[in-house]
Amino acid sequence: MSESVRAFERGLRVIRSFTAEAPEQTLAEVARATELNRATARRFLMTLEELGYVRRVGDRFALSPRVLDLGYAYVSSFGVPQLALPYLETLSERVSEASSVGVLDDTEVVYVARVPAKRVMTVSIGLGTRFPAYRTSLGRALLAALPDAEATAIFARSDRRDPTPRTVDDPDELRTRLSEVRERGYALVDQELEIGVRSIAAPLRDATGRTVAAVNVSTHVNRTGKQELQQRFVPALLRAAADIEHALANRPN
Amino acid sequence: MSESVRAFERGLRVIRSFTAEAPEQTLAEVARATELNRATARRFLMTLEELGYVRRVGDRFALSPRVLDLGYAYVSSFGVPQLALPYLETLSERVSEASSVGVLDDTEVVYVARVPAKRVMTVSIGLGTRFPAYRTSLGRALLAALPDAEATAIFARSDRRDPTPRTVDDPDELRTRLSEVRERGYALVDQELEIGVRSIAAPLRDATGRTVAAVNVSTHVNRTGKQELQQRFVPALLRAAADIEHALANRPN
Numbered sequence: 001m002s003e004s005v006r007a008f009e010r011g012l013r014v015i016r017s018f019t020a021e022a023p024e025q026t027l028a029e030v031a032r033a034t035e036l037n038r039a040t041a042r043r044f045l046m047t048l049e050e051l052g053y054v055r056r057v058g059d060r061f062a063l064s065p066r067v068l069d070l071g072y073a074y075v076s077s078f079g080v081p082q083l084a085l086p087y088l089e090t091l092s093e094r095v096s097e098a099s100s101v102g103v104l105d106d107t108e109v110v111y112v113a114r115v116p117a118k119r120v121m122t123v124s125i126g127l128g129t130r131f132p133a134y135r136t137s138l139g140r141a142l143l144a145a146l147p148d149a150e151a152t153a154i155f156a157r158s159d160r161r162d163p164t165p166r167t168v169d170d171p172d173e174l175r176t177r178l179s180e181v182r183e184r185g186y187a188l189v190d191q192e193l194e195i196g197v198r199s200i201a202a203p204l205r206d207a208t209g210r211t212v213a214a215v216n217v218s219t220h221v222n223r224t225g226k227q228e229l230q231q232r233f234v235p236a237l238l239r240a241a242a243d244i245e246h247a248l249a250n251r252p253n
Numbered sequence: 254m255s256e257s258v259r260a261f262e263r264g265l266r267v268i269r270s271f272t273a274e275a276p277e278q279t280l281a282e283v284a285r286a287t288e289l290n291r292a293t294a295r296r297f298l299m300t301l302e303e304l305g306y307v308r309r310v311g312d313r314f315a316l317s318p319r320v321l322d323l324g325y326a327y328v329s330s331f332g333v334p335q336l337a338l339p340y341l342e343t344l345s346e347r348v349s350e351a352s353s354v355g356v357l358d359d360t361e362v363v364y365v366a367r368v369p370a371k372r373v374m375t376v377s378i379g380l381g382t383r384f385p386a387y388r389t390s391l392g393r394a395l396l397a398a399l400p401d402a403e404a405t406a407i408f409a410r411s412d413r414r415d416p417t418p419r420t421v422d423d424p425d426e427l428r429t430r431l432s433e434v435r436e437r438g439y440a441l442v443d444q445e446l447e448i449g450v451r452s453i454a455a456p457l458r459d460a461t462g463r464t465v466a467a468v469n470v471s472t473h474v475n476r477t478g479k480q481e482l483q484q485r486f487v488p489a490l491l492r493a494a495a496d497i498e499h500a501l502a503n504r505p506n
Contacts, residue, residue, distance in 0.1 A: 002296070002300075003256070003257075003260070004256075004260040004263075004264075004296060004297070004300065005299075005300040005303065005304075007256070007257040007260040007261055008260055008261055008264040008297070008300050008301075008304070009300075009304055010257075011257075011261040011264070012304065012306075012323065015323055015326050016322060016323070016326050018326050018327075018330035019326065019329055019330055020329040020330060020332060020335075022330070023330040023331065023332055043255070043257060044257070044261075046258075047255075047257065047258040047261050047262075048261075050258065051258075051261070051262055051265065052358075052359070053265075062330065062331075063326060063327045063330050063331070064327075064358060065327060065331075065356050065358045065363040065365060066358055067323055067324060067326060067327035068324045068327050068328070068363060068365065068381040069269060069324075069381060070265065070268055070269070070320055070323040070324055071320060071321045071322075071323055071324015071325065071327075071381060072324065072381030072382075073268050073269050073271050073272065073316060073320060074271075074316045074317075074318060074320035074321050074324075075321070075381070076272060076273040077271035077272055077273060077275070077276040077315065077316050078276065078315075078316070078318075079273060079276055082273075085369070089369055103318050105305075105317060105318045105319055106305070110318040110321060112318060112321065115369065116338070116342055116368065128321040128322060128324060128325030128328070129325075
């Protein structure tokens with residue numbers, strides 16, 4: 001690894017050492033979390049402070065909102081999240097549940113847009129949240145767009161800890177599910193991520209037919225039966241997906 | 254500037270060169286946008302690709318969703334956005350308008366949480382959006398928490414291009430407005446950011462009394478008269494602010 005690659009990787013590691021559990025850290029804490037020695041950790045904290053990405057709070061350090069600019073660069077350059085948002089709003093309104101757009105990043109699905117349900121206190125999933133793709137509806141819709149061999153390889157290197165009793169745990173079973181997704185045009189995942197949570201997702205294709213993202217709606221088994229999910233939610237989902245694809249195909253550029 | 258600082262700054266500059274207008278760039282385009290020579294730009298693109306932050310699309314480069322992790326580090330370590338979200342939902346529901354939480358970053362206010370209005374097709378403002386603080390309600394609520402001298406200094410170095418006929422353009426006038434904010438407990442900004450847009454904002458203080466963010470509701474002059482804004486929206490806003498402050502004071506950590 002070249003010197004500049006290493007420097008860059010370390011700087012990013014320092015940014016990512018700040019979490020909900022460690023929002024403000026001393027130099028010693030950053031050094032421990034990043035596995036850098038104190039001198040190096042200090043140098044990177046100074047760099048980040050100089051560039052406006054880190055601020056001091058007494059003898060501690062915290063991230064500054066400038067860090068958001070980096071995530072914003074992704075969201076605005078990808079474009080799909082902003083374009084999809086009004087359609088997610090309509091979808092969430094129709095089914096009174098949260099809806100999201102996600103993309104595949106290696107073995108995981110990452111949420112890039114989300115509209116919460118009308119009801120207060122729903123499951124709190126934010127932008128940037130990640131889950132193993134193979135056990136979520138967004139992930140299944142995305143994996144179904146890949147050749148089986150590739151999807152199976154992703155499954156093989158996925159984080160498969162903490163399955164529910166319903167989680168797919170075999171590549172053959174996954175292949176069967178993915179072929180169902182291709183046939184039906186949507187994925188339905190029933191409590192494979194978490195007991196109680198059911199979700200449906202449809203792929204989003206650009207004008208060339210390439211799947212670039214997926215859109216989903218999730219609900220709780222106590223709120224929505226499987227029949228209602230299929231008879232009322234699926235058409236609303238597919239309508240939203242078609243609207244977003246239409247907008248994608250017609251965007252300028 | 255040390256070598257590692259420079260390396261880090263350049264890497265971040267490459268990330269930020271990807272925008273809504275330039276979502277996919279060739280090496281030459283990245284070099285031009287970042288003012289780096291081609292060899293250096295190439296080295297940083299390779300680094301970013303190696304670390305999973307950039308992906309290739311034919312002979313072009315694009316950001317990968319891993320970049321979102323960086324913004325996510327800020328949102329989750331700051332904590333206020335996630336904590337505020339359910340209260341923003343209630344607030345938006347009550348007034349049928351979008352509500353947001355913002356923080357001050359030098360001269361600008363940055364949106365760190367947002368709940369859209371129920372109505373489809375509202376003004377599309379995403380997380381990470383920035384506006385000059387002095388001409389927005391969020392910014393005024395935040396500037397009012399600072400000593401006048403500091404607020405005036407921020408005003409002096411703010412981007413003051415493209416004012417509307419109503420935008421404050423004088424430090425004395427700003428000071429008067431800020432003292433009104435302190436007296437009333439909220440800021441009302443009437444078409445100073447954009448003609449047609451009115452918004453109100455209240456500060457969010459942590460348990461120590463320090464203002465850490467602000468919460469706002471914005472509306473359009475055609476939808477909401479000034480009287481309704483003050484009689485119906487302001488109490489809803491202040492209620493949301495009090496609820497968020499209560500949650501802030503009682504969070505574990």
